[in-house]
Each structure stands twice: as structure tokens, then as C-alpha cells.
Amino acid sequence: MLSDGLTLQALLEHQDAGGLTLLGGPELTWATVAVEVTENDLPGCVTNGLAVLITPAPLASWQADALIRRVRDRGFTGLALTGDPIGAGSRALAERLGVVVLHVEHPTRLARACWQLLEARDALTLSTVQKIARSIEYQAHDLGDLLRHVAANVGHGIALIDREGVLQSAGSPVPSAVLGRVDFGHWLDIAETTEGFAASVPVESRSRHGLRVLLYGKNAGVAHRNALAAAVEVLMPIVAARLLIDEVEAVSDVSRSSGLLGDFLESRGNLNPEVEQRMLARGWRVSGYHLGFRMVARGRVDPLELLRFLTSKLALLPVDSHATTRGAGVIGWLTVAQAPTPAQLAQHVRDLHELHSSALSTFPIATGVGSLGSGSEGLATTLGEARDAARLAAERARSGWFVPIDSLGLEQLLLSWxxxxxxxxxxxxxxxxxxxxxxxxxxxxxxxxxxxxxxxxxxxxxxxxxxxxxxxxxxxxxxxxxxxxxxxxxxxxxxxxx
Structure with a gap:
């Protein structure tokens, strides 16, 4: 969230506002600016704010109209959108509601322009933010490459974390004492110990929940902390966008991910360091508790299309999820950090059943679900059980082509035999x-x-x-x-x- 006044005219005259175009609305001065990935990430109530969304504008006019109304209800009088410009009808609605609508080709550059115009009086904050913003111009190969570039630019440690620890990092390592003080319940959190401090904010991901991006520095006074706190909020949409790009590119990378899973299954859970490192690089944690599932084709199925469908649905589940192609189908698993209760486990199975039912409307598939397993051996076991259950499910029309391994009864005894x-x-x-x-x-x-x-x-x-x-x-x-x-x-x- 940026503070102080920002005029529309100043923004339009900025030399690099990300290809900004005014689509309609009155001349305004905004008190605040919020740069977020989606509308749902915007603050619930502001006064006279400008909202900059990373996600492209909806294509349907009724969806654009609804978006404008909801944003106005949150207190925003300005809305900057990327993607195809909204239609004339939506522009007219925005004008009636007193909302300035802007089209921007590069929303992260617009975010940089907003920061430059609002925070020029704070030299340290502005300098740090500019270093973050310049990272946008670097063509990173992946998230790790981006983090290394940002760390080199700002001279501070940077990390992508979840509740279990550091997923990826660059620059100065974050002390465990500082990590232990991070509050995942806050939007902007400042964790401070005698070893230093860290400013962090949440980052949205389609497949992983509870992520935060964090900037770490030594204790150097209030101004320094304020600079990193401002910088990490600018960094967040850059990291979120890179995560999104990586997740989309992962679909074209399924052959490698499938090969990696094959290497893991061949090890039967006895990981060697090289395989474990490759899994961690993909965000595949072997720690925690896992529930495997396997979807096999009962007819003609494009595994990549099935994977794309499942990936979008899995992102809606409140747990970590992973999936890749395997043979003529898809294999995947859910992961939770703590052992689930029987009721929670039953809910996870119901979620997979709903996932199966949703996919079944488009793809002729059968789905098997393994039992709950922990650690690397448990992951290998549950995936093997899911494969066996899927093979049996393919012959069970009466079960709706869905079989959890724990419900097999005598057939489970056969597998154990x-x-x-x-x-x-x-x-x-x-x-x-x-x-x-x-x-x-x-x-x-x-x-x-x-x-x-x-x-x-x-x-x-x-x-x-x-x-x-x-x-x-x-x-x-x-x-x-x-x-x-x-x-x-x-x-x-x-x-x-x-």
C-alpha cells in the first residue's frame, strides 16, 4: 500500500509508466495506491485509492462491469488493468461511478512509477525501491535467477518461505531466529531479533499456499527498516508474476517432471541427494504427510490437457498439491505439514472425489487414491497404492470409476499378499x-x-x-x-x- 497524494496528470506524464493509457474518467488525486495480483488481494476498505491489478482484465463485458463495481465498493476511484482494454459500455459505467479506468501494458512498471512519484522525499526508501524495480527489466530464467538478481541489486538477503522454512533464497542467509519470528497472519510483517530483521508479505501461487517473500537486513535503524518494508511490497508482484510464469512453463516441462517422479519411485523412497535436490527445486517436499492419487485413461485422453485441467482445480484446495503426467494419465499428491485428523483426511478424500467427478465430465478416466503416508517412503507408498487402486477403479463402473485404496477390503488383502x-x-x-x-x-x-x-x-x-x-x-x-x-x-x- 502506497500513501500520500498521486495525481492522474503526473502519472500520465511520467516517462515510464508501463505504457499507460487513460480510458476515461475525471481528473483525480489518489490518496493511496494498491498494487496486487488479483482483485481479491486488494484491501477491503480504502478512501480514494488507485488499484493496479497484475491479472489481465476479464474478456466478458459483464465481468468487467462487476469488477468495476466491486473495486468501487472497496473505496477505489481508480483502476489500472492490463490485457485487452475494456469495452465502451464498461467505460461508461466507470464514468457514472466516478472511477478512472486506465489501461497499462506493463503493470509492474506502473507500480514503479507510482512509487517514484509518491516517495521521492524519502531518499533511502526511493533508492531501495528503484533497485527492486530495475530487476523487472532483467530477463530472469526462473524464480531462482530472479531472486539472485534482486539480491545482488539491493545488497540484502531475499527468500521465498512457507511455514516450514526457506524454499528458495539468494544473498545473505536469513538466520533461523529471524525466520522463527515471522508472523504469517499479517500482511506486512517486520520480524526483528538481535541478529537482524526481515520484512515480508504474502505471495499468491496457484499450487502452493502460505508463501511469503522476505527481505533480510542487519539492524540499521528505523529508516532502513522502512526502506525494506516498502521494497518488499514492490517486490511481491514481481515474484508473484514470476511464480505464475514458472507454473505455466511447468506444463511444457512435464516430461522432465514425470522423469523425476520416475526416478523417485524407482528409489522406493530411499532418496539420494541429487534426486532430493531436484525435487526440492520443483517445490516437491518429501517431509510432511502425503495422499497420492492416480488418474488413468479409460479411453482417448490427452494427458497434458488432463494435467492442465487438474492443475487449475488443485489450486483451489487449501493444501499443497503437485501433479504430473504418467503414462496415459496423471499422478499427483496432496501434502500437509501436520498429521491430519480422521475427519480432515476424509475431507481430503472427498476433495479428490470431487476433483475426479469434475474431470469425469470431460475425460474418460478412473481414479485411485492411496492411503496417508509420511516422509519420502510414505510418499512412494501412497503413490504406488494410488496406481493399484486406479487400475482396479478402471474396472469398477459401479463405484463411479473412483476407488480409495482404504476401501478395497479383500482386494487390499490381495495387494498385501x-x-x-x-x-x-x-x-x-x-x-x-x-x-x-x-x-x-x-x-x-x-x-x-x-x-x-x-x-x-x-x-x-x-x-x-x-x-x-x-x-x-x-x-x-x-x-x-x-x-x-x-x-x-x-x-x-x-x-x-x-
Missing amino acids: TSSDTFAPAAQSLLGPLSETERHTLAAYLDEESSVLATAQRLGLHRNTVSARIQRIQAALGADLSDPETRLALQLACRVTR
């Missing part, structure tokens, strides 16, 4: 005609939901080589791999012999 002394010899006998290479190929083929292409990518082989091996395996076993019961039996046998 694979580790018994009775089943192991039978599994060895069943797979006896196959060579070690053929067993490895069969296991990968079944793990990849009978996808020749996914199996070839996993094993580093040509798809024709995989197809030929599968044909030889069927002939050697005298088995029909198109039969779901046969596939399940061979899957269980592969697990034991592996």
Missing part, C-alpha cells in the same frame, strides 16, 4: 520363462500403464524394440496383456520378483 511366502514362489514360477531383461521390460511396461512410448522413454529404447519385446513376452507366458486381470496378476508378480 504379494509379500507373503505363498505368493513369492508362485510369482517366480509365473515369470520363469522370461529373461532378466524381459522381466525388467515387462515391469516398466506395466508401471507405465501399458504405454509402449512411455516405456521406451523410461528404458531409453526405441518404441519398436519395446513392441517386439512385449510380443515375445506374451508368447513366452501365453498371456494376453490386454486383459486387466492378467495385467494385475503380472504387475503383482513383477513387484515380488523385483
Whole structure:
């Protein structure tokens, strides 16, 4: 939130206000300016404020009209929007309500202009803010690159944190004592100890909740603290925008994320440092409690389209969520820091059921849900259970194609039986005609939901080589791999012999 007066004329005459255009409204002087990612992030009640939104304007005229009314109800008399300019009808409504509407090509540059015009009398604050604002002009490769550039510009430590600790950081490390004093319940929080202080504000993310961006400095007086407090609010939309870009780009990065998950599952939860680091870089925490789910295709499904659909829905859940493509479907999990109560766990399963029902209206899928697991081994286990439950769900129209592993009853006993002394010899006998290479190929083929292409990518082989091996395996076993019961039996046998 910026304070003091800001005239419309001064803003329009600024040499770099982000490509600002006046769409309509009276000449005004604003008492405050709020720069936020979405309308929901704006303060609930202000007096004579200018709202600058990072999210593009809605395309439908009725949505634009509703946005203008809601913003005016919050006390804002100015609204700057990016994206396509709103229509003439919406402009007329804004004029009747006394709201100045501006179109801006680069909202973060507009935020910088507002700061320059409002805070020129405070040299330290202005200098720090300008250093933050100049970071916008740097073409960062990812969030980590952006944080390193900002830290180098301002000369202070910077970090993206959640309640469990630091997710990414650059510059001077934030002391644990300072981190422990951060209040996640405040908008702008100043955490101060003898080791220094940190100014932090919340950052919105589509897939992760409870994030804050933080600037850390040594104790150097009130003016210094005020400068970092102002700078972190300017930094917030920059970080939020970078997070959004990274999350969108992650969709095109699904092949790598799927490969990473494959490496993790191959380890069966016994992480090596390299895999663990790659997972942390993606925001995949193995600490905490996890609930895995698996969606498999019962017909023709584009896994990327399914993933895009699920990602938008998962973002609405009040827990951390992750998903990636796997074979002809999607695999994912929910993560919470503390062990959920039975009622909370049941609610998470209901949320996944609603997710399944929503996806089912567009995609022919079946969904399985694993049991609650903790740590890296628990994550591997729940994902494996979700895969087994999804395979069974694909044959269960009466259950709505949705099966939680904990509800399987006798079939759950069958899955557990694979580790018994009775089943192991039978599994060895069943797979006896196959060579070690053929067993490895069969296991990968079944793990990849009978996808020749996914199996070839996993094993580093040509798809024709995989197809030929599968044909030889069927002939050697005298088995029909198109039969779901046969596939399940061979899957269980592969697990034991592996």
C-alpha cells in the first residue's frame, strides 16, 4: 500500500509508466495506491485509492462491469488493468461511478512509477525501491535467477518461505531466529531479533499456499527498516508474476517432471541427494504427510490437457498439491505439514472425489487414491497404492470409476499378499520363462500403464524394440496383456520378483 497524494496528470506524464493509457474518467488525486495480483488481494476498505491489478482484465463485458463495481465498493476511484482494454459500455459505467479506468501494458512498471512519484522525499526508501524495480527489466530464467538478481541489486538477503522454512533464497542467509519470528497472519510483517530483521508479505501461487517473500537486513535503524518494508511490497508482484510464469512453463516441462517422479519411485523412497535436490527445486517436499492419487485413461485422453485441467482445480484446495503426467494419465499428491485428523483426511478424500467427478465430465478416466503416508517412503507408498487402486477403479463402473485404496477390503488383502511366502514362489514360477531383461521390460511396461512410448522413454529404447519385446513376452507366458486381470496378476508378480 502506497500513501500520500498521486495525481492522474503526473502519472500520465511520467516517462515510464508501463505504457499507460487513460480510458476515461475525471481528473483525480489518489490518496493511496494498491498494487496486487488479483482483485481479491486488494484491501477491503480504502478512501480514494488507485488499484493496479497484475491479472489481465476479464474478456466478458459483464465481468468487467462487476469488477468495476466491486473495486468501487472497496473505496477505489481508480483502476489500472492490463490485457485487452475494456469495452465502451464498461467505460461508461466507470464514468457514472466516478472511477478512472486506465489501461497499462506493463503493470509492474506502473507500480514503479507510482512509487517514484509518491516517495521521492524519502531518499533511502526511493533508492531501495528503484533497485527492486530495475530487476523487472532483467530477463530472469526462473524464480531462482530472479531472486539472485534482486539480491545482488539491493545488497540484502531475499527468500521465498512457507511455514516450514526457506524454499528458495539468494544473498545473505536469513538466520533461523529471524525466520522463527515471522508472523504469517499479517500482511506486512517486520520480524526483528538481535541478529537482524526481515520484512515480508504474502505471495499468491496457484499450487502452493502460505508463501511469503522476505527481505533480510542487519539492524540499521528505523529508516532502513522502512526502506525494506516498502521494497518488499514492490517486490511481491514481481515474484508473484514470476511464480505464475514458472507454473505455466511447468506444463511444457512435464516430461522432465514425470522423469523425476520416475526416478523417485524407482528409489522406493530411499532418496539420494541429487534426486532430493531436484525435487526440492520443483517445490516437491518429501517431509510432511502425503495422499497420492492416480488418474488413468479409460479411453482417448490427452494427458497434458488432463494435467492442465487438474492443475487449475488443485489450486483451489487449501493444501499443497503437485501433479504430473504418467503414462496415459496423471499422478499427483496432496501434502500437509501436520498429521491430519480422521475427519480432515476424509475431507481430503472427498476433495479428490470431487476433483475426479469434475474431470469425469470431460475425460474418460478412473481414479485411485492411496492411503496417508509420511516422509519420502510414505510418499512412494501412497503413490504406488494410488496406481493399484486406479487400475482396479478402471474396472469398477459401479463405484463411479473412483476407488480409495482404504476401501478395497479383500482386494487390499490381495495387494498385501504379494509379500507373503505363498505368493513369492508362485510369482517366480509365473515369470520363469522370461529373461532378466524381459522381466525388467515387462515391469516398466506395466508401471507405465501399458504405454509402449512411455516405456521406451523410461528404458531409453526405441518404441519398436519395446513392441517386439512385449510380443515375445506374451508368447513366452501365453498371456494376453490386454486383459486387466492378467495385467494385475503380472504387475503383482513383477513387484515380488523385483
